[in-house]
Amino acid sequence: MNETMKATENLQEYKGRSLAQETWHRLLKNKGAVVGMIFMVLLLLLAVSGDLIYDWDTQIDYMEMGVARQAPSMEHPFGTDQLGRDVLARVLYGSRYSLIIGVGSVVLGLIVGLITGSLAGFYGGGWDQLVMRANDILYSVPNIMLAVVIVQLLGTSILSLVIALSISSATSFAKITRASVMTIRDQEYVESAYAMGLPTWKIILRHIIPNCLSPIIVQVTLSIGSNIISASSLSFLGVGVPIPTPEWGTMLAEGRQFIRSEPWMCIFPGLAIMLTVLALNLMGDGLRDALDPKLKR
């Protein structure tokens, strides 16, 4: 009896919830995803308010040789680097670069991937061939080499890094979108939208893309993380964000030569990258389970 009542209550609770609310509710039950989200919100606040907290000329890019290469202490919790700059301040300020590059490259890649992928999946034929062959060609170029060529061409800057990383993201978005669109294209509700005389672009935008959003949302979250790693790798290799910008990869490149004597210069920027990507991966895994309960075991 009690159980039946409980089940009815649950049913009442579930009624009247939209799919997005339902997903959100499931997401909140996932501890890892909640931790990841809280971390990302804090990081976002920090990145946005970086200029209010820190002054570029006196706290981020300056020289104070008197306190150079100090081990972590109360005054400098993460120690100081070879020019006497506070590592903590630079790591915190640096969050904005990673986020701008990670989010920027994914958004750019998503736009390109969505357009090319949905057109390829929807129309098929020659357009599909063209998009897929272009994908094959990009696939045969190792990502890092592709990024190197583009950065060489456009010069080392944040924008060229964003463009370089967006290209490899675009290929994966195009593939996912294409596959989803192909399965949805022949559903009845798309046919009825046709019968109602809607223009094609509206059908794609209103009826097809919203129905293949789930895998794309998950991919967006995971791609931001992997692009943050790629960006810092490229900066580390000297083909990303130039010094003295406190980008995490650039800081690691600077700190690398001091690893024997002042390891904190290498430890903290790397930890920052790892925690950020970890938070994004936790969110991505949580979203995948929340969007598709069938997958959850």
Added chain:
Amino acid sequence: MIRYVLKRLLFMIPTILITSFLIYFAMDLAGGDPVNTILPENATTEQKEALREEMGLNDPFLIRYARYMGGLVTGDMGESYVTGLDVFDRFMQCLPMTLALGGTALILACIISIPLGIYTALNQNSWKDTTGMVFALFGVSMPNFWLGLMLMLVFAVNLNWLPSQGAEGPKYLILPALTVGLGLAALITRTTRSSMLDVIRADYMTTAKAKGASRRRVIYYHGLKNAMIPIVTAIGMQFSLVMTGSALAEVVFSWPGIGRLVFESIDKRDVPTVTGSIILCCILMSIINLLVDLIYAFLDPRIKAQYSNKG
């Protein structure tokens, strides 16, 4: 099957032509005037012009590209502006080092990840599973080169067990291979686990159990064999990552492979070496991708049948 292989080989030609064209074009634009790199700073305009003429730099772009590709077929990709060494020979010198590093890393990754993936899947939702998955999650969230720096800090700097730089023996391979291998292992563990979980619930597993097959036989013969396809796909998709990971590890540990060659050449603005190495890397990737596709066909009779039908 043979027709399929031939078709794929034929398809590689336009892919390589387009890729190399784009790379050559981009590097040509980005490279600046090589004459300034080669000649001393006080060279006269006439000397520069003479050298430009001699190197064929005044020819139209398409002619230079055609000449370059003609050279590529015979293994002549020009000489470095900085060291004067033959680019193709230099690449071929570095290639075995990268293959050794990448190969060791991949084997290491499989040894760690496949048993771990099966183990976590079999102990689903227990603390063993959680521990394994947390390990894998950290592994995929870590930048590979940073893992390398940390391994170097612990094992080379603090414990002084292993060398941190160079390539003078098998001992030197351990840290770079661990760096690349652990990152890959994390990825493959996650795939193996989810693939095993898919398979464990399949009806044929219950049937095998009902027929009295031992647990070991059920898991490894009936289970793993069917779970292998997504795992091999995952491994096959990682070759670009192996290449990237090796390049980073080579820079961190001064391992004399292709990655280090490319990034040192970028520092020195040595355009022919960079262009040549990247083009050769792309050709190598195309060949590896083809081999991976062929391996699938042997693993999965369904794919093999598909190829034979399409011819």
